[in-house]
Amino acid sequence: MNLLSFGKTGWGDELFYATLMTIAVAVTAMLIGFLFSLIFTPLKLSNNKFLNFIGNTYTTVIRGVPELLVIYLFFFGGSGAIMYVASIFGYFEYIEINAFITGSVAIGIISGAYSTEVFRGAIQSIDKGQFEAAKVLGVSKFVQFYKIILPQMLRLAIPNLSNVWQITLKDTSLISVTGLVEIMRQSYIAAGSTRDPLFFYCFAAVLYLMLTFLSMKLINRLEVKYSRGF
Amino acid sequence: MIISLPKLLSAAVITLKLLSASLIIGLFIGFLFAVLRLNKNPFINKFAYGYSYLFRGTPLLVQIFIIYYGLGQIEWLRSTFLWVILKEPYWCAIIAFALNTGAYTSEILRSAFQTIKPGIIEAGKSLGISNKIILYKIQIPVAIRQSLPAYGNEIILMMKGTSLASTVTLMDITGVAKHIVSTTYKPLEVFLLAGGIYLFMTFIIHNLIKYLEKKYSFQ
Numbered sequence: 001m002n003l004l005s006f007g008k009t010g011w012g013d014e015l016f017y018a019t020l021m022t023i024a025v026a027v028t029a030m031l032i033g034f035l036f037s038l039i040f041t042p043l044k045l046s047n048n049k050f051l052n053f054i055g056n057t058y059t060t061v062i063r064g065v066p067e068l069l070v071i072y073l074f075f076f077g078g079s080g081a082i083m084y085v086a087s088i089f090g091y092f093e094y095i096e097i098n099a100f101i102t103g104s105v106a107i108g109i110i111s112g113a114y115s116t117e118v119f120r121g122a123i124q125s126i127d128k129g130q131f132e133a134a135k136v137l138g139v140s141k142f143v144q145f146y147k148i149i150l151p152q153m154l155r156l157a158i159p160n161l162s163n164v165w166q167i168t169l170k171d172t173s174l175i176s177v178t179g180l181v182e183i184m185r186q187s188y189i190a191a192g193s194t195r196d197p198l199f200f201y202c203f204a205a206v207l208y209l210m211l212t213f214l215s216m217k218l219i220n221r222l223e224v225k226y227s228r229g230f
Numbered sequence: 231m232i233i234s235l236p237k238l239l240s241a242a243v244i245t246l247k248l249l250s251a252s253l254i255i256g257l258f259i260g261f262l263f264a265v266l267r268l269n270k271n272p273f274i275n276k277f278a279y280g281y282s283y284l285f286r287g288t289p290l291l292v293q294i295f296i297i298y299y300g301l302g303q304i305e306w307l308r309s310t311f312l313w314v315i316l317k318e319p320y321w322c323a324i325i326a327f328a329l330n331t332g333a334y335t336s337e338i339l340r341s342a343f344q345t346i347k348p349g350i351i352e353a354g355k356s357l358g359i360s361n362k363i364i365l366y367k368i369q370i371p372v373a374i375r376q377s378l379p380a381y382g383n384e385i386i387l388m389m390k391g392t393s394l395a396s397t398v399t400l401m402d403i404t405g406v407a408k409h410i411v412s413t414t415y416k417p418l419e420v421f422l423l424a425g426g427i428y429l430f431m432t433f434i435i436h437n438l439i440k441y442l443e444k445k446y447s448f449q
Contacts, residue, residue: 060429061425061429063386063432064386064390064428064429064432064433065390065425065428065429065432066389066390066391066392066393066394066404066428067390067393068393068394068396068397068404069393069404069407069421069424069425069428070425072404072407072408072411072417072421073417073418073421073422073425076411076417076421077417077418077421080417080418081418166287170288170289170290171289172289173289173291173292174289174291174394176291177397184289184291184292184295187295188295191299195303196303197295197296197299197300197302197303198296198299198300198301198303198304201292201295201296201299201300202296202300204292204295205284205288205292205293205296208287208288208289208292209283209284209287209288212287212288213287
């Protein structure tokens with residue numbers, strides 16, 4: 001157990017901070033994913049063929065390509081693309097993007113594709129009568145969304161969003177390839193310097209299990225809260 | 231960019247080999263654990279649940295690393311015949327993928343078995359069909375049909391998962407793409423091309439499953 005002690009001799013504190021980093025990346029990515037689904041869900045539900053096409057392309061392409069490839073694309077291609085844009089505006093210095101930002105955005109875009117599908121499904125399974133009744137009562141679009149559609153949608157979406165959260169949490173392990181020190185990267189470093197990969201990778205697995213278990217407990221509470229009164 | 235296409239396409243063969251091998255082994259594991267999950271003995275049942283919880287709750291990357299880097303550390307394992315398999319990254323990747331997809335497949339099959347309408351089984355019983363034939367001729371075919379859409383998603387997820395083989399030095403599509411990028415410094419073009427190949431494979435799998443769903447629909 002010496003390997004896990006805190007301080008200079010063990011890897012306990014390093015792994016603890018790495019776990020915090022994993023949580024930070026996962027939460028940021030999930031929020032970025034929500035932002036993306038806020039844009040793309042209306043596109044997918046739109047009657048306009050062109051907007052619809054854009055929405056469908058996003059979810060199909062992202063869900064059809066390996067997560068690792070998306071991360072590589074962002075990590076190796078991201079700074080090149082930004083430098084290219086900057087060069088148009090006359091800035092030719094080397095720009096390096098922070099690994100946390102690239103990682104969170106890459107995972108966020110993936111997570112967004114999944115949550116877009118969840119929100120689309122949830123909105124589509126709300127009874128048409130609800131929309132019509134709101135219209136007949138002269139409720140404004142804004143109030144209709146916040147007071148009628150959103151509460152019903154969340155109830156339907158939360159169980160599936162918890163799956164998206166699990167996927168996002170597990171995908172953060174892939175960011176280790178960019179060198180960001182989260183659980184996987186820290187275990188890799190620890191395994192390399194102690195020559196004990198079995199122990200550290202198993203411990204990483206335990207950390208991930210703990211995170212998935214705890215978040216499931218939390219989400220179950222949310223589920224109970226939002227399914228009240230039905 | 232086009233010059234790298236033949237290299238990526240020949241790497242696609244490795245991706246497909248990894249995918250098919252792990253799906254076939256995973257299907258066996260999935261069937262076995264789905265049956266164990268439905269067993270009434272709480273001990274067997276919990277064991278099967280533990281397996282699927284363990285493999286679904288941890289990232290695939292950790293699983294590959296434990297099998298490839300971790301197991302080699304156990305001294306006595308190195309002296310057994312298992313070492314012939316475990317020293318090859320190719321087999322380690324397949325073992326990890328198969329165990330992973332096996333866990334998801336067992337969940338898919340279990341829920342398919344559980345959602346079979348009891349009326350179908352009762353109808354079989356009232357016609358005097360033996361329990362064994364009900365299982366083989368009614369329950370299993372219906373369960374397979376019901377699990378097709380979910381299993382199609384699992385195949386696509388697994389295909390995307392095979393890209394992790396590149397982290398244990400295998401030269402699949404992602405591995406080759408990364409290698410080309412490291413020599414040509416053209417990340418955008420090469421990774422987009424590789425993504426296009428994956429997307430094409432997703433498209434094929436998606437349509438194949440759709441075709442099977444239509445062919446074996448209940449109507």
